[in-house]
Amino acid sequence: MKNTWIIAKRDLGSFFSSPVFYSVTTVFLILYGIVFFILLNSFSFASFQTHQLRGADIGLNLNEMVIEPSFQQMAVILLFIIPLITMRSFAEEKKSKTFALLLSSPVRLEEIILGKFLACMIVISLMMLLSGYSIGYLVFAGQPEIGPILTGYLGIFLMTGCYVSMGLFASSLTDNQIIAAVIGFGIALFIWFIGWGAQAAGPELGQILEYLSLITHLQHFLKGLIDSSDLAYYLSFILFGLFLTHRVLESSRWR
Amino acid sequence: MIEVEQLSKSYGPREAIRNLSFQIEKGEVVGFLGPNGAGKSTTMNILSCIMPASSGSVKICGFDVFEQSLETRKLIGYLPETPPLYSDMVASDYLTFAARLRNVPSRKARSAVEQVIEKCSLKDVSNRVIGRLSKGYQQRVGIAQALIHDPDILILDEPTIGLDPIQIIEIRKLIQDLASSHTIILSSHILPEITQICKRVIIISEGEIVAVDSLESLTTRLRNGERLILKVRRSDGETIEKLRALDQTNAVVEQETGQFTIDCEPNANIQDAIAKLALDNNWGIVELKPASMTLEDIFLKLTLEENEVKP
Numbered sequence: 407m408k409n410t411w412i413i414a415k416r417d418l419g420s421f422f423s424s425p426v427f428y429s430v431t432t433v434f435l436i437l438y439g440i441v442f443f444i445l446l447n448s449f450s451f452a453s454f455q456t457h458q459l460r461g462a463d464i465g466l467n468l469n470e471m472v473i474e475p476s477f478q479q480m481a482v483i484l485l486f487i488i489p490l491i492t493m494r495s496f497a498e499e500k501k502s503k504t505f506a507l508l509l510s511s512p513v514r515l516e517e518i519i520l521g522k523f524l525a526c527m528i529v530i531s532l533m534m535l536l537s538g539y540s541i542g543y544l545v546f547a548g549q550p551e552i553g554p555i556l557t558g559y560l561g562i563f564l565m566t567g568c569y570v571s572m573g574l575f576a577s578s579l580t581d582n583q584i585i586a587a588v589i590g591f592g593i594a595l596f597i598w599f600i601g602w603g604a605q606a607a608g609p610e611l612g613q614i615l616e617y618l619s620l621i622t623h624l625q626h627f628l629k630g631l632i633d634s635s636d637l638a639y640y641l642s643f644i645l646f647g648l649f650l651t652h653r654v655l656e657s658s659r660w661r
Numbered sequence: 662m663i664e665v666e667q668l669s670k671s672y673g674p675r676e677a678i679r680n681l682s683f684q685i686e687k688g689e690v691v692g693f694l695g696p697n698g699a700g701k702s703t704t705m706n707i708l709s710c711i712m713p714a715s716s717g718s719v720k721i722c723g724f725d726v727f728e729q730s731l732e733t734r735k736l737i738g739y740l741p742e743t744p745p746l747y748s749d750m751v752a753s754d755y756l757t758f759a760a761r762l763r764n765v766p767s768r769k770a771r772s773a774v775e776q777v778i779e780k781c782s783l784k785d786v787s788n789r790v791i792g793r794l795s796k797g798y799q800q801r802v803g804i805a806q807a808l809i810h811d812p813d814i815l816i817l818d819e820p821t822i823g824l825d826p827i828q829i830i831e832i833r834k835l836i837q838d839l840a841s842s843h844t845i846i847l848s849s850h851i852l853p854e855i856t857q858i859c860k861r862v863i864i865i866s867e868g869e870i871v872a873v874d875s876l877e878s879l880t881t882r883l884r885n886g887e888r889l890i891l892k893v894r895r896s897d898g899e900t901i902e903k904l905r906a907l908d909q910t911n912a913v914v915e916q917e918t919g920q921f922t923i924d925c926e927p928n929a930n931i932q933d934a935i936a937k938l939a940l941d942n943n944w945g946i947v948e949l950k951p952a953s954m955t956l957e958d959i960f961l962k963l964t965l966e967e968n969e970v971k972p
Contacts, residue, residue: 510710
């Protein structure tokens with residue numbers, strides 16, 4: 407565990423000293439800010455209309471109309487942003503030959519992979535924290551339900567873990583950061599699309615595909631539901647991605 | 662301290678090294694010599710646990726590099742051919758990271774870093790970003806990284822490659838200083854370097870060991886027959902004929918007027934006969950000496966012989 411943290415700390419240092427992190431974070435915050443603004447605007451417009459039409463003060467549901475869709479949009483933006491964060495993890499180490507330092511040190515491969523995973527998760531959590539002004543404002547100005555917000559963040563966080571473990575896998579395949587990012591997008595989008603395929607497929611296959619899709623599982627969290635099957639799905643997804651990464655790195659030593 | 666037995670490694674169908682066996686004692690400085698692509702880096706990567714061998718075994722201080730990889734790695738400091746430097750890090754931060762990674766406790770990391778900075782004369786650049794340093798300083802940071810946990814064994818893969826002559830001299834001096842307290846394995850395709858630093862050489866060519874020996878005995882052992890150089894003041898057409906007529910001479914060549922190289926059987930001891938001949942004929946001897954073969958000659962000879970054997 408100590409070694410994991412040593413590696414994560416170095417990676418964090420290199421994130422914060424590179425322009426990639428700052429540009430990615432800026433783009434993320436701007437995109438999310440726009441989405442949030444639009445959602446909030448249409449909410450206030452809708453509530454103004456209902457107020458006028460019905461004449462009574464019927465509050466529209468802030469959670470349903472702003473918070474839930476804003477989480478959904480955040481999930482989409484993260485899908486594009488995370489491969490850019492994870493792409494360098496192994497590709498850069500291999501390109502600059504620094505991986506030899508890690509491999510010749512008394513550190514297990516698992517610790518290296520977990521260290522990289524941890525660093526990416528911390529970076530993305532930081533980005534989410536910076537975007538938290540939006541929900542924070544709503545909590546301050548309106549009366550949203552707190553429960554679904556917390557579970558929503560948990561869901562997004564778990565989904566981020568899936569993206570990161572896929573991204574790390576993509577990065578372990580190559581020494582080229584761009585290829586790593588492209589493969590990362592590819593896998594992430596593929597798993598995203600599986601959910602759409604579920605509607606077209608037959609009842610049995612459809613159910614399987616729906617279960618495999620990342621987005622189906624997020625819905626429950628956004629509604630304020632923590633289902634053990636969703637937790638199991640995300641955690642096993644993350645572990646599977648890290649396992650594949652381990653296999654790729656281990657086998658590349660043998661070749 | 663290091664025992665290598667029947668070590669082989671293939672990359673797909675291509676065999677990088679074949680059945681290497683050698684031993685290295687504690688405190689030795691061993692040179693690993695061979696042309697590019699001979700399998701030096703592959704061997705060093707296996708020794709430093711970066712990749713496993715296809716077959717054979719390596720034991721370092723009794724630890725198997727494959728079975729007890731983590732223990733072995735603690736004993737080794739490794740400088741790969743390309744120094745593993747994070748170009749965006751400050752040198753001292755990088756060394757601290759390397760120290761922590763090599764299990765130096767965080768309390769001692771600072772003093773370990775200070776020590777290697779001192780040893781490798783990095784004081785002036787320790788606060789600078791590695792990517793901006795000159796190649797020579799980067800190489801030093803690379804060596805410092807290998808030294809940080811004060812390992813028993815240092816494995817240096819081509820430590821002077823790509824440096825300018827002054828930097829090369831500095832790095833060699835640094836390695837010589839380290840030789841007193843560490844077992845060092847050094848690879849190079851530059852011969853003078855090996856002659857200067859190492860006491861024992863392992864010559865490797867096309868993945869196989871061609872010779873393992875100390876420098877001196879290698880020079881003597883491999884002198885296939887002996888060669889003498891004779892310089893005289895007066896010589897005429899008959900001189901060369903008379904030399905050829907001597908017993909046990911194989912070939913006599915006149916390099917320039919009055920200078921001959923005489924190839925003779927091993928241990929022929931014909932110096933007396935030559936001297937007598939010269940006196941009798943009043944040639945006026947200036948010089949009669951054995952021609953010593955440089956490591957360069959031996960290296961070429963060994964690696965070429967190896968090629969000749971192949972169809």
